[in-house]
Amino acid sequence: MSSDNPVLAAILNRASVRLFSGRALEPETLETLLAAALRAPTTAMGHFYSIIVVADPGLKAALHQACGRQRAMNGSEFLVLCIDLRRSDLWAERFGARRRMTGYTALIYGTIDMTAAAENLVIAAAGLGLGTCYIGGIGHNAARVCRILALPPGVLPVVGLAVGYPAESPAPRPRIPLRFMVHRDGYRDMTAQEIDAAVLELARPSRRDAGGTADDVLAAARPYISMIEGPFWERGEEHLRAALAGQGLAPVDGGRGGGEHE
Amino acid sequence: MSSDNPVLAAILNRASVRLFSGRALEPETLETLLAAALRAPTTAMGHFYSIIVVADPGLKAALHQACGRQRAMNGSEFLVLCIDLRRSDLWAERFGARRRMTGYTALIYGTIDMTAAAENLVIAAAGLGLGTCYIGGIGHNAARVCRILALPPGVLPVVGLAVGYPAESPAPRPRIPLRFMVHRDGYRDMTAQEIDAAVLELARPSRRDAGGTADDVLAAARPYISMIEGPFWERGEEHLRAALAGQGLAPVDGGRGGGEHE
Numbered sequence: 001m002s003s004d005n006p007v008l009a010a011i012l013n014r015a016s017v018r019l020f021s022g023r024a025l026e027p028e029t030l031e032t033l034l035a036a037a038l039r040a041p042t043t044a045m046g047h048f049y050s051i052i053v054v055a056d057p058g059l060k061a062a063l064h065q066a067c068g069r070q071r072a073m074n075g076s077e078f079l080v081l082c083i084d085l086r087r088s089d090l091w092a093e094r095f096g097a098r099r100r101m102t103g104y105t106a107l108i109y110g111t112i113d114m115t116a117a118a119e120n121l122v123i124a125a126a127g128l129g130l131g132t133c134y135i136g137g138i139g140h141n142a143a144r145v146c147r148i149l150a151l152p153p154g155v156l157p158v159v160g161l162a163v164g165y166p167a168e169s170p171a172p173r174p175r176i177p178l179r180f181m182v183h184r185d186g187y188r189d190m191t192a193q194e195i196d197a198a199v200l201e202l203a204r205p206s207r208r209d210a211g212g213t214a215d216d217v218l219a220a221a222r223p224y225i226s227m228i229e230g231p232f233w234e235r236g237e238e239h240l241r242a243a244l245a246g247q248g249l250a251p252v253d254g255g256r257g258g259g260e261h262e
Numbered sequence: 263m264s265s266d267n268p269v270l271a272a273i274l275n276r277a278s279v280r281l282f283s284g285r286a287l288e289p290e291t292l293e294t295l296l297a298a299a300l301r302a303p304t305t306a307m308g309h310f311y312s313i314i315v316v317a318d319p320g321l322k323a324a325l326h327q328a329c330g331r332q333r334a335m336n337g338s339e340f341l342v343l344c345i346d347l348r349r350s351d352l353w354a355e356r357f358g359a360r361r362r363m364t365g366y367t368a369l370i371y372g373t374i375d376m377t378a379a380a381e382n383l384v385i386a387a388a389g390l391g392l393g394t395c396y397i398g399g400i401g402h403n404a405a406r407v408c409r410i411l412a413l414p415p416g417v418l419p420v421v422g423l424a425v426g427y428p429a430e431s432p433a434p435r436p437r438i439p440l441r442f443m444v445h446r447d448g449y450r451d452m453t454a455q456e457i458d459a460a461v462l463e464l465a466r467p468s469r470r471d472a473g474g475t476a477d478d479v480l481a482a483a484r485p486y487i488s489m490i491e492g493p494f495w496e497r498g499e500e501h502l503r504a505a506l507a508g509q510g511l512a513p514v515d516g517g518r519g520g521g522e523h524e
Contacts, residue, residue, distance in 0.1 A: 005389055006269060045489055049443075091487065104502050115374045115377035122303070181296075182296050186412050199353075237367045
């Protein structure tokens with residue numbers, strides 16, 4: 001989809017970039033991107049997130065290794081975005097307030113604040129002709145990332161962002177059609193026939209052209225299904241539980257678990 | 263901060279709008295905004311979210327009541343953004359896959375997908391001269407919202423978005439200074455002196471001018487602290503736990519709780 005509006009164009013034409021030129025970002029460009037991130041809405045002015053710029057080559061190599069050596073981390077700047085309940089706790093302690101942002105609330109609103117900032121940065125980068133790629137490997141290896149970056153309790157690394165000058169111009173990838181992502185006045189399940197049709201629309205064009213037999217649909221569905229099932233997510237959940245406990249952010253028994261920093 | 267780049271300008275000058283003109287969005291404008299939302303990155307192509315357009319006046323009034331009658335819901339379109347594990351479960355069942363996206367992973371990546379889409383819509387709206395406001399009351403009253411919209415298991419409403427033609431032009435609100443939000447190669451706690459200085463920068467200009475005595479700092483801190491503590495979040499956590507259990511999304515015992523839809 002194209003648009004004459006430059007903001008819409010930046011959003012509609014964006015695609016994750018996984019091949020970067022190796023040219024470093026000018027410090028003032030990085031500063032502009034970070035300023036754009038910080039303009040994101042934040043829950044109750046809480047600022048429940050932090051951004052870590054990873055500049056040290058040794059740390060970057062260790063994170064690259066921990067995240068499965070993802071190509072997008074080569075030739076780009078690398079940021080680690082964290083849920084951060086620690087800063088607000090320190091502020092609350094400083095001014096004699098009882099801390100209250102705990103449990104699932106802390107996880108969900110921390111994730112909202114962090115993601116809104118990340119997506120602001122991603123769109124700002126697109127507007128400047130820069131490429132970005134979310135690196136989910138940071139969250140899937142959160143406990144290791146905590147050790148590598150010596151992150152204290154209350155801070156959970158969730159996503160990485162590779163940012164830099166692109167060396168490829170990928171086309172935007174397909175999405176599940178809007179009519180199945182957007183509901184009106186309630187929620188409607190997709191029918192089996194709609195799922196089959198959407199799978200073909202979601203598939204890469206080569207598969208989409210194959211046609212509509214049951215075998216075609218199954219072949220088109222396989223890449224999607226293999227991403228949402230599989231041991232990948234089970235291992236990820238184990239790691240995430242360990243990291244939540246280690247960082248004192250497990251929402252057990254109505255509060256946070258061990259690792260409190262008081 | 264200003265910028266000649268239209269994408270940066272849209273991001274840097276955005277502020278939440280709470281007063282709308284009452285003029286309805288053209289259907290094609292709403293469609294464009296939804297298309298922008300759907301271009302957001304999505305975890306493993308999972309599309310773990312749904313957007314509900316609330317058009318029925320009775321439903322909108324019921325949500326307005328449930329969310330504490332927030333002014334931003336008057337004279338604007340209203341969307342409810344949900345974590346949605348249900349669609350991917352249906353797809354997985356259709357193609358014989360075991361479901362694996364459960365537990366904390368489902369909550370966090372659902373929240374990431376949902377928020378990236380929401381923020382894309384917010385920036386796209388800013389680029390079109392429209393106003394938006396996140397409505398946290400949706401998540402704080404998630405169980406009631408589920409009943410009002412008859413949301414099935416696997417779907418959790420987390421944020422609302424009011425979208426429309428603005429009837430005010432608020433200035434962007436202050437943020438915690440970038441140097442405390444962004445770390446380099448690790449995590450650094452703010453010192454007590456830095457917290458005091460940041461509190462004064464964060465405060466509205468009227469308070470910031472007051473000066474730097476301990477009493478000034480405490481007065482400046484009060485609005486921030488009152489938002490992050492207080493019974494508001496404790497009640498919200500209770501509601502959230504009830505909604506997670508009710509929607510079959512509580513990450514207890516390594517999987518989802520009751521309410522499975524298989």
